[in-house]
Each structure stands twice: as structure tokens, then as C-alpha cells.
Amino acid sequence: MIKKPISSDSHITEPPNCYIDFIDPKFRDRAPRIVDDGKGGDAFLVEGIKRPINVSLAAAAGRDPKDLRGRGQKFADLWRSGWDGSVRCADQDRDGVCAEIIYPTVGMMLCNHDDFDYKKACFDAYNRWLQTFVAPAPKRIFGLGQIAMRSVEEGIRELEEVKKMGFVGVMMPGNPAVADYDSPIYDPFWQASIDLKLPLSFHILTAKAAGVGEGRGPAINSFLSIIRGNQDILGMMIFSGVFDRNPDLKIVCVEADAGWAPHFMYRADHAYKRHRFWMKGTELKKLPSDCFRDHIYLTFQDDWIAFKMKDMVNIERLMWANDFPHSDSTWPWSQEILAEHTKGLTEEERNKICFDNVKELYNLPVEAQPLMAMAAQ
Numbered sequence: 341m342i343k344k345p346i347s348s349d350s351h352i353t354e355p356p357n358c359y360i361d362f363i364d365p366k367f368r369d370r371a372p373r374i375v376d377d378g379k380g381g382d383a384f385l386v387e388g389i390k391r392p393i394n395v396s397l398a399a400a401a402g403r404d405p406k407d408l409r410g411r412g413q414k415f416a417d418l419w420r421s422g423w424d425g426s427v428r429c430a431d432q433d434r435d436g437v438c439a440e441i442i443y444p445t446v447g448m449m450l451c452n453h454d455d456f457d458y459k460k461a462c463f464d465a466y467n468r469w470l471q472t473f474v475a476p477a478p479k480r481i482f483g484l485g486q487i488a489m490r491s492v493e494e495g496i497r498e499l500e501e502v503k504k505m506g507f508v509g510v511m512m513p514g515n516p517a518v519a520d521y522d523s524p525i526y527d528p529f530w531q532a533s534i535d536l537k538l539p540l541s542f543h544i545l546t547a548k549a550a551g552v553g554e555g556r557g558p559a560i561n562s563f564l565s566i567i568r569g570n571q572d573i574l575g576m577m578i579f580s581g582v583f584d585r586n587p588d589l590k591i592v593c594v595e596a597d598a599g600w601a602p603h604f605m606y607r608a609d610h611a612y613k614r615h616r617f618w619m620k621g622t623e624l625k626k627l628p629s630d631c632f633r634d635h636i637y638l639t640f641q642d643d644w645i646a647f648k649m650k651d652m653v654n655i656e657r658l659m660w661a662n663d664f665p666h667s668d669s670t671w672p673w674s675q676e677i678l679a680e681h682t683k684g685l686t687e688e689e690r691n692k693i694c695f696d697n698v699k700e701l702y703n704l705p706v707e708a709q710p711l712m713a714m715a716a717q
Contacts, residue, residue, distance in 0.1 A: 341710040342687055343438075345678070345694035349543075349594050349639040349661035350440040352473060353398045353422035354384070354447070354466070356415060363465035372446060372462065379411035384446050388455055398422070398445045401669035408667055419665045425473040429480055435662055436675040439480045439706045441698065442470070443511060443543055443594065445666070447486050451513040451546035459513070460488035471505055479705050484509045484541060489516040492525055496532045508702040509539045509592070514547020514569060521573065522580030530586040539637070539701055541592040542573050567596035571604060574636055578608060581622045583631045590701065591636050595663065598638035599645030602652035605629035633657070637701060641670050644681040650689060659701070660694045675711070 359371040370387045377383035383392035396413035399422045421431040432440060444450075447466050453459045463486035474481040485502030487510055489495045495516075502510055510533065519525055533540050547569035555562045570593050583589055608628035612621060624631070633654040639661045640646045646658060660678070663669040670677050682690045691708075699706055 341708075342712070343691045343695040343708045344711045345437055345660055345662075345674070346698040346704070346706060347432075347437050347440040347662045347664065348592075348637075348659035348698045349443060349641075350664045351398070351422070351443050351445050351666055352470070353395060353415075353418055353445050353665065354469070355423040356382075358423075358446075358469045359462055359465045362468040364461045367458065367461040370458065371465070372450075374415060377411045379409075380414075381412040382415040383411070386446070386450065386453070388453055388458065389449060393446050393449050397667040399665040400667035401663075401665040401671040403667070422665045423473070425476040425481055428473075429477050431664065431671070432480065435664065435671045435673075436711060437662060437664075438695075438709055439482065439704060440664070441509070441661075441702065442474065442481060442483045443541075444470075444486060447511070448543055448545050451486075451511075451543075452515075452548060456488055456490045456517045460490060463488050467502065467505060467507070470507070474506075478506075482508045482702060482704060484511045486511050487513070489513055491518055492529050495529045499529070499532050499536055499538055503536050503538060507538075508704065509541060511541050511543060512546075514542060514573060520576065522576045522582065524585065526582075527585055530582065530589050534586065534588045534590075537703065539590045539592055541594050542570055543594040544570055544596050547573060567600070570594075570596040571600075574632070575604075575608065575628075578628045578631045579612070579621055579624075581624060583635045584625045589635055592639065592659075592701075593636055594639045595641070595661070595668075596638070597643040597646065598640045598653070598658055599643050599649060601632070601638060601646075602649050605632050605653070608632065637697070641668060642677055642681070647681050647685060647693070650685070650693070655689060655692055656697055658693045659697050 356374040363371045372384050372386045374382050375385040375392055377394050381396055383394045385392045394411050395415055396409050396411055399418035400408055421428040450459055450462050467485045470483045474483045485507040487498035544566050612628050637657045637659055639659045641661055641663050662671050662674045664671040
């Protein structure tokens with residue numbers, strides 16, 4: 341049977357009280373809060389971030405492309421299921437999705453905040469609020485905790501706390517406070533994530549790199565370069581031997597598409613074979629492409645190329661998502677899009693990418709349901 345899919349990357353829209361009500365009281369006066377966006381809409385004002393974070397595109401799923409706007413949207417007009425877990429499943433059902441892995445929205449931008457103490461306070465607040473969001477549907481809505489990574493030792497404690505809070509994985513900031521993720525000092529942290537069975541995710545736009553609207557040429561050109569931040573993290577970890585030293589480590593590359601992976605793997609092997617001596621590369625136990633194939637999971641929405649190149653990567657590391665309720669979401673047309681994009685796949689292959697791989701990675705208590713039965717409801 342074709343199984344109803346699990347979205348490996350969905351989001352919430354943090355409500356106005358998310359940080360104010362749940363943050364450490366010492367930071368309450370500085371907590372992210374809603375302000376006017378200058379166009380009659382709402383935006384999150386975050387101390388230390390130049391521009392307020394607009395909410396307009398945070399819940400624009402289902403809108404006609406001609407109606408997408410960066411500003412001018414009131415929070416009250418956004419999809420309620422973006423912040424109210426009690427109505428979330430109804431929107432899942434509308435899209436034919438049986439469960440979701442939940443990522444933040446404002447929290448993505450907070451990953452790039454320079455003040456790690458402030459970041460830590462905000463992430464702790466978000467995690468407390470997220471518990472209330474997932475509570476109404478514990479077998480359909482699965483949260484990932486955010487951690488700040490001020491130090492390796494604290495990072496391990498954060499992992500332990502995230503596990504106690506009932507989350508199934510961890511969303512990492514693209515840049516830690518100390519050294520970088522290629523340093524061996526992080527090996528105890530990687531091992532802790534393995535022991536706790538908490539996969540680690542790197543989402544686009546959470547590392548120090550050019551953001552949307554920044555870079556060369558028209559603003560739309562920057563959209564094509566968003567995935568570069570994730571590629572840099574993955575390459576750094578591969579070439580520095582992180583996966584050699586931590587053979588059971590699982591890393592999720594989120595919303596950066598997947599169609600580019602075969603060429604990236606080829607290019608990494610070429611660099612290693614041809615240039616590692618004069619470029620002083622680390623001697624690896626296996627080729628970079630094998631590191632990528634074994635350890636790195638890729639989530640994507642409407643990247644039809646990802647389905648076409650399934651045999652050039654590890655199909656057990658590909659995971660479909662609908663990105664609800666963001667503007668890039670396939671909701672509410674996911675089933676139509678999947679029907680078109682998966683035409684060349686066997687039933688088993690489609691189920692791996694759309695259900696099995698996500699369930700297995702996060703050990704989710706989700707029972708497979710036939711897609712046709714769902715569609716008839």
C-alpha cells in the first residue's frame with residue numbers, strides 16, 4: 341500500500357507570547373515581541389537583529405504566488421494551526437499528511453544571534469512553549485528542541501534536557517560559540533546525541549551566510565544560494581573526519597533540497613583524491629561520498645530531481661516534507677505534487693522517502709495508514 345506521508349520538515353509560527361511568557365524573567369524585558377512592520381502588518385522585534393522578522397511569509401502556505409508579500413500581514417490572519425496545536429491535525433488531514441517533524445520560524449533567525457546568552461534564553465523559552473504546542477497530538481506532532489551551543493559541556497546538558505522534554509531530535513545553530521564543528525572537542529557532544537538517540541538537524545538560514553535578499557544581483561538571485569550554508573557545514577564535517585570518529589552520528593540537512601547531492605558527492609571525492617595532499621586534508625577511513633551516503637539525511641519539498649536521482653544516493657536518507665505553513669510549502673497540494681513527482685518510483689521507494697525513513701530516524705510511534713483511505717475521508 342502507498343502510505344500517508346510524514347512531513348520531515350514542518351514549522352510553527354511563534355505566537356506573540358512565545359518568548360515573553362516562557363523566557364527566563366531576567367530576559368523578559370528584552371524578549372522578542374510583536375511590533376508593526378511598517379506596512380500595517382506584524383513583525384517580531386528581536387534585540388540585536390537589525391531588521392524585524394516579518395510574519396507575512398511565515399504562514400503563506402496555499403496562497404497564489406502573485407499574492408505573496410514580505411510585509412503587511414497581521415498575526416491574527418495567519419493559519420491558526422501555525423501556533424495552536426489543537427487544530428493542527430485538521431490542516432495535516434487536508435494535505436494528506438499523517439504526522440510532522442516541527443521546526444521554528446523566528447527561532448531560525450535567532451540561530452544567527454551574536455549574543456549566545458540571549459540566544460540560550462530564547463531557545464529555552466521556545467522549548468517550553470513547544471511542549472504546549474505538541475501536547476494535543478503526541479502521536480502526530482513531534483518537536484525538535486533548540487539548543488544554543490555555548491560550550492560542549494553545556495551542549496550535552498541541553499541534549500539531555502531536550503530528551504527529558506519529550507522531543508525527538510535537536511535543531512542546531514549553524515555556528516557554535518567555541519571553535520567550529522570540525523574540532524575534535526565536539527566528539528563528546530556527537531557521542532551524546534548518539535547515546536540519547538537524538539538526530540541533529542541543520543536547517544537553512546541558521547548559519548552565518550548571506551540571507552534572502554542579500555548578495556549579488558536582484559534579491560531573487562539570493563534564493564538560489566540559500567543551501568550553500570548547509571553544504572559548507574556538511575563538507576566541513578566530512579573532510580575533518582567527524583564521521584570517522586563518530587561512526588553512528590546522524591545529521592539531517594533540512595530544507596536545502598536534495599537534487600544537488602550526487603554532484604556534491606562526486607566533487608568531494610574529486611577534491612579528496614586529487615588535492616588532499618597539498619591542501620592538507622585529513623586522511624579519511626572512507627571516501628567523502630561514502631560519509632555523505634551513510635550519515636547525512638536530506639529533506640526536500642517539491643524538488644522533483646531528488647526523486648529522479650534516488651539511485652545515485654542512499655534512498656534511505658531521503659525524506660520528503662511539505663514545509664507547512666511557510667510560503668515555500670506544497671500545502672495543500674502535496675498529494676497532487678507527489679503523484680506527479682513519484683511516478684517513476686516503486687511503492688516501496690515512495691514509502692521509504694515519504695514515510696519509512698522519517699519514522700525510523702526519529703523512532704516515531706506512528707502507524708502506517710493507506711493513502712487512499714485517507715483521501716476518501
